Amino acid sequence: MSDIDYDKYYVKHCARYYGWLPAIEKYKEELNRGSLKYFTLCARSAIDVFMLEMKGLLLRDESKKLPNVVICENDKGAAIEILNLVRPPLKEAVIQGPLEDILLFQDDEQTKGLSPDAYVKNFRIRERLRIKMLSERLKMFFPFDVINFDPYGNLLDPGLRKNRLYQCLKKIFELQEQISTFLLLLTTPISCVHTDCASRLRADFEANVHRYKKIRDVLLSSLHTIGYDEIEDKKRIAIGFAKSIVLATAKNTGWNCEHQGIYVYQNKHGNRFLSSITKV
Numbered sequence: 001m002s003d004i005d006y007d008k009y010y011v012k013h014c015a016r017y018y019g020w021l022p023a024i025e026k027y028k029e030e031l032n033r034g035s036l037k038y039f040t041l042c043a044r045s046a047i048d049v050f051m052l053e054m055k056g057l058l059l060r061d062e063s064k065k066l067p068n069v070v071i072c073e074n075d076k077g078a079a080i081e082i083l084n085l086v087r088p089p090l091k092e093a094v095i096q097g098p099l100e101d102i103l104l105f106q107d108d109e110q111t112k113g114l115s116p117d118a119y120v121k122n123f124r125i126r127e128r129l130r131i132k133m134l135s136e137r138l139k140m141f142f143p144f145d146v147i148n149f150d151p152y153g154n155l156l157d158p159g160l161r162k163n164r165l166y167q168c169l170k171k172i173f174e175l176q177e178q179i180s181t182f183l184l185l186l187t188t189p190i191s192c193v194h195t196d197c198a199s200r201l202r203a204d205f206e207a208n209v210h211r212y213k214k215i216r217d218v219l220l221s222s223l224h225t226i227g228y229d230e231i232e233d234k235k236r237i238a239i240g241f242a243k244s245i246v247l248a249t250a251k252n253t254g255w256n257c258e259h260q261g262i263y264v265y266q267n268k269h270g271n272r273f274l275s276s277i278t279k280v
Contacts, residue, residue, distance in 0.1 A: 011265035015275040019263045023277045027183045035059040037068040040148040044078045046086050065089045070141045074098045097134045100164040103171045105135035142175040148185045155188040159196030173253035186276045190237045201240030238262045
């Protein structure tokens, strides 16, 4: 369990307040809608939810509940606490379980044809059916206007082929197909980058620098170099993440998107994180 006091995690608050908030406010104006439908992986204190409510981006109904907020939380105790704190319209709006298992669930020979509420003696099958129920429930809530993909895990380690969080990201793009646009807030640690991901970021960077004069000009004017190894590590990861992970994944699932900003911050343990904002 993390020993970070999220109420005093000020560097992340800056990413929320100066990055997420203005992007969501602008997006809501473009949609010209009273309230937004929001999916988040918030921690116990649900700071992002209350920030958006305070700014009028998430609205409570006549029963003082938030009807357009859905939360996924792995820890059972935290899920109960979040439900009592945030008070979504139904307890079903707080999905308790591991995001990777829920979003990526597929029937196997033991669960195929079984209803999620079927009773079986085998504990493993019962647990698989519980995940199946959560998967069906979560997918019914899609699509969302704003998705805050801030999981407990790393999108850059392990490599993308084995990275289940990356598979979740692709699944989210697929599940959003019913609408034409949405806002994606994506956070990941960048202190540890798998060699396969590092190689991909480098190759894409060098290919783009070679192919596009505009990219070369921007790099020269802002960083005074087009050499990958001459750019500060956190900056080249940020540049590469936008192009090689977010934009590439969107394109591969049929979406066009516009990157609206990246924020890099460091926690008290010296671990660095990247927060990316993309209008899809």
